Amino acid sequence: MKIVQFNAGLSGSPGMLMRAISEEMDAQGIDNRMMITYGREDHTNVFKYASDKEIKINALKSRIAGNWGFEASAQTQRALAFLEEYRPDLIHVHNIHGHDLVFDDFFAYIAKKGVPVVYTFHDCWAFTGYCTHYVSTDCTRYREACHDCPQYRAYSWFRDRSTENQNRKKNALLGLPSLTIVTPSQWMADQVQTSFLKDVPAVVIPNGIDTDTFRPVDSDVRQRLSIGGRKMILSVANAIGKDKGLEDILKLNDMLSDDEAIVLIGINDEVKKELPESIIALPRTNSQAELAEYYSAADVLVNPTHEDTFPTVNIEALACGTPVVTYNTGGSPEAIDECTGMVVPEGDTAALRDAILSMNKNEALAAACRERALKHYDRDVFTRRMIGLYRDILESRE
Numbered sequence: 001m002k003i004v005q006f007n008a009g010l011s012g013s014p015g016m017l018m019r020a021i022s023e024e025m026d027a028q029g030i031d032n033r034m035m036i037t038y039g040r041e042d043h044t045n046v047f048k049y050a051s052d053k054e055i056k057i058n059a060l061k062s063r064i065a066g067n068w069g070f071e072a073s074a075q076t077q078r079a080l081a082f083l084e085e086y087r088p089d090l091i092h093v094h095n096i097h098g099h100d101l102v103f104d105d106f107f108a109y110i111a112k113k114g115v116p117v118v119y120t121f122h123d124c125w126a127f128t129g130y131c132t133h134y135v136s137t138d139c140t141r142y143r144e145a146c147h148d149c150p151q152y153r154a155y156s157w158f159r160d161r162s163t164e165n166q167n168r169k170k171n172a173l174l175g176l177p178s179l180t181i182v183t184p185s186q187w188m189a190d191q192v193q194t195s196f197l198k199d200v201p202a203v204v205i206p207n208g209i210d211t212d213t214f215r216p217v218d219s220d221v222r223q224r225l226s227i228g229g230r231k232m233i234l235s236v237a238n239a240i241g242k243d244k245g246l247e248d249i250l251k252l253n254d255m256l257s258d259d260e261a262i263v264l265i266g267i268n269d270e271v272k273k274e275l276p277e278s279i280i281a282l283p284r285t286n287s288q289a290e291l292a293e294y295y296s297a298a299d300v301l302v303n304p305t306h307e308d309t310f311p312t313v314n315i316e317a318l319a320c321g322t323p324v325v326t327y328n329t330g331g332s333p334e335a336i337d338e339c340t341g342m343v344v345p346e347g348d349t350a351a352l353r354d355a356i357l358s359m360n361k362n363e364a365l366a367a368a369c370r371e372r373a374l375k376h377y378d379r380d381v382f383t384r385r386m387i388g389l390y391r392d393i394l395e396s397r398e
Helices: 012-027 052-065 073-086 103-113 162-174 186-193 246-255 288-297 312-319 349-358 363-376 379-396
Strands: 002-006 031-036 046-048 090-093 117-120 179-183 202-204 231-236 260-265 280-282 300-303 324-327 341-344
Touching (some): 002 012, 002 073, 012 031, 031 073, 052 073, 117 379, 179 186, 231 312, 231 349, 260 288, 288 312, 300 312, 312 324, 312 363, 324 349, 341 349
Parallel strands (some): 031 046, 117 179, 179 202, 300 324
C-alpha cells in the first residue's frame, strides 16, 4: 500500500493530523509521502512542490482573476509529475485552498489514473465558490448554485466568480471514479448532505490529539498570572475576530465579578491594545506542553465560536481535565457531553456566563473530561481509523 497525502503545510490542525497519519503509517511499515507547498520540509516523507514566493504570486493572481483555487499551474505540474513517478494506491487530500493546485486539473489527472481519493473536509471550501464557512453570513446559495457571493471581496478584488468556481469544483469532484469524504464532525457531514456532494460516501472521523502531551499537569500558571483562588476562564486562540467570539468575550467580561478572571491565549499586540486591563491577554504559547499547563490550570474553557467545523481546543482542554462551555454552533458542541461541559444558544452571553459559573472543576469532573478525550479523541484512535478506512477502500477494489 502506497499513500500520498496533500495539505498546504505541516502546521495547523490539518497539517498536524496529516503528520500523525504519516507517522502511524511509518510505524506500520506503509510506504507514504506528504505533499506541501509552504513551511519547511522537516520530515523525511515530505515533498515540497512550491516555493513561498510562488505561493505569494499565485495568491496575487487569484485575487486579480477571482479564481481562488485555480491559479497554480507550475506547482500542479510538479505535483502530478511526482504522482506519475510514485504511483500511489490512494491519495488523501486535506486543505488545498492555499493557492497550492489547479483544482480541476489535479483531480482530472487522478480521475484518469483511477486512483481512489479520500478528501477530509476541514471546512466547507470544497463545495462552495469561495468561502470556507458561510454561517456568519447566513448564506445557503451553495445548495443550488453559488452566486452574488457575500464574501467574494475577501477572495477577489474585482470579480465575483463564485458560480464558475463552484461549477469547476463540482465537475472535478463528481468526475472521480472513487471519492470518499471524511468529516471531523457530524455537523460537517450534514453540510455535505445539502451540497452537490450529497450522493458521495461520507465518513465521520473526529480529529485526534496527542493525549500524552495534552494531559493534566501541575504548573505555576495561577501564581504567575496572579489569579490565586479566582475562577480561571480560559479561551485559546479562537477569540480573535467577530466570528470566533471576541465580542462575546468582551460582553462576558463585563458580566463577571472580581472572583473570576478571563485568560486569552494567542493574542497579538494589536488586539491586546483594544482589550480591557481586566482580561489577561497572552501571546501564543511556545509549545503544546506549555499550552497544556494553561488548560490544566483553568477551571473551564470557554469557546464562544460562531462558526467552526470541530475545534481542536475543545478536545485539548478535555484531555487536560478541563470542562468546556461553548455555543450550539457548527461542530463545536460535539466534543462534549452532559458530564464534561455545557452548550448554550449562540450569542446568549448571559447563558454563557451562567454555564461558566456553574462549572465547578473537581477530581470527578476532571476525570470524566480526561476519559472522554482518551476514548474518542486520542491521536492513535484517529490515525488507526483513518488507515483502516484506506484499507477498506483498497480491499473493496480488489
